[in-house]
Amino acid sequence: MIDLRSDTVTRPTPAMRQAMAAAEVGDDVFGEDPETTLLEQEVAALLGHEAGLFTPSGSMANQLALRLLVGPGEELLADVQAHVVRAELGAAAVFSGITTRTWHSEHGRLVADAVTAIAEPNAGAYSVSTTAIAVENTHNFGGGTVQPVDEVRAVQAYAQEQDLGMHLDGARLWNAHVASGVPLAELASGFDTVSVCMSKGLGAPVGSVLVSTRERVAAARTWRKRYGGGMRQTGILAAGARYALHEQLDRLAEDHANARLLAAALDVDPATVDTNIVFAEVADPGAFVAAAAEQGVRLMQLGRTRVRLVTHLDVTRDDAERASEMLATLPR
Numbered sequence: 001m002i003d004l005r006s007d008t009v010t011r012p013t014p015a016m017r018q019a020m021a022a023a024e025v026g027d028d029v030f031g032e033d034p035e036t037t038l039l040e041q042e043v044a045a046l047l048g049h050e051a052g053l054f055t056p057s058g059s060m061a062n063q064l065a066l067r068l069l070v071g072p073g074e075e076l077l078a079d080v081q082a083h084v085v086r087a088e089l090g091a092a093a094v095f096s097g098i099t100t101r102t103w104h105s106e107h108g109r110l111v112a113d114a115v116t117a118i119a120e121p122n123a124g125a126y127s128v129s130t131t132a133i134a135v136e137n138t139h140n141f142g143g144g145t146v147q148p149v150d151e152v153r154a155v156q157a158y159a160q161e162q163d164l165g166m167h168l169d170g171a172r173l174w175n176a177h178v179a180s181g182v183p184l185a186e187l188a189s190g191f192d193t194v195s196v197c198m199s200k201g202l203g204a205p206v207g208s209v210l211v212s213t214r215e216r217v218a219a220a221r222t223w224r225k226r227y228g229g230g231m232r233q234t235g236i237l238a239a240g241a242r243y244a245l246h247e248q249l250d251r252l253a254e255d256h257a258n259a260r261l262l263a264a265a266l267d268v269d270p271a272t273v274d275t276n277i278v279f280a281e282v283a284d285p286g287a288f289v290a291a292a293a294e295q296g297v298r299l300m301q302l303g304r305t306r307v308r309l310v311t312h313l314d315v316t317r318d319d320a321e322r323a324s325e326m327l328a329t330l331p332r
């Protein structure tokens with residue numbers, strides 16, 4: 001089976017397993033797991049922030065950040081297809097009492113005017129006040145879209161002027177970096193909080209890292225424990241994440257090339273394929289996914305007219321070529 005459902009399906013390579021087995025470990029709730037502390041410091045330094053916090057999932061990293069930036073009864077603005085809005089099961093509302101309003105976009109691509117048009121900072125005693133804005137880079141449901149730096153800067157300038165918090169959901173910031181050549185620290189600058197996933201295309205089995213100021217990360221550490229996310233000998237996981245960072249970052253370019261190949265086979269506009277995610281329009285996604293599965297390729301239906309294909313560490317060039325040839329023969 002060639003599994004194109006998601007870049008979360010990757011399994012640790014033998015070399016990664018070796019690094020994990022060799023990890024020095026301690027109790028991370030006591031702050032005594034050296035490998036985890038190293039990972040947190042390394043990711044924070046790469047992203048140009050003061051401190052980092054290892055979390056079990058990207059959703060937890062996002063939710064810790066949002067609760068630090070937005071008070072109960074206050075408002076977060078996000079893209080209509082943002083992961084924090086569509087795929088975290090209402091966590092911001094359930095855990096933090098946060099209300100959300102969304103802006104529309106083409107393929108998840110940020111346009112600053114769409115954000116500032118709906119923002120309502122300091123709305124007074126009658127309306128809900130906007131207190132933070134979330135940006136997703138790359139944009140998952142938008143199709144792995146890399147955000148234009150000038151639009152990000154324009155939103156940040158507005159946020160600064162209005163004293164609003166800025167969160168970056170950078171689950172796939174690694175892909176944005178490799179595709180655009182923009183340094184990670186530049187992509188992460190101007191945000192109060194940034195989350196990155198180690199377990200997407202990068203290929204670690206588990207975990208995300210939240211970075212921010214020392215003060216915010218200390219608060220996030222307390223909330224992580226309160227949420228039940230205080231973990232013990234996490235060095236085994238952190239070693240996998242560090243291995244992924246050191247050995248499997250540059251190869252994301254191969255995933256991007258494989259995604260372009262798949263897109264061409266399905267007549268998808270290449271301008272909509274920035275990184276490792278392809279959305280194809282088909283008449284009957286359920287039937288298309290079933291037909292592909294019969295031929296050994298797993299895809300995901302996302303929405304009423306779309307299927308999603310995601311390339312990753314466990315999809316070789318040969319896999320991508322074979323999948324492309326087969327998919328091109330299916331009725332759409």
Ligand SMILES: *Cc1c(COP(=O)(O)O)cnc(C)c1O
Nearest residue numbers: 057058059060083136140169171
């Ligand atoms: C995968 C993902 C996350 C985190 O998901 P978890 O499954 O909770 O690790 C967050 N944001 C985006 C954009 C994602 O694609």
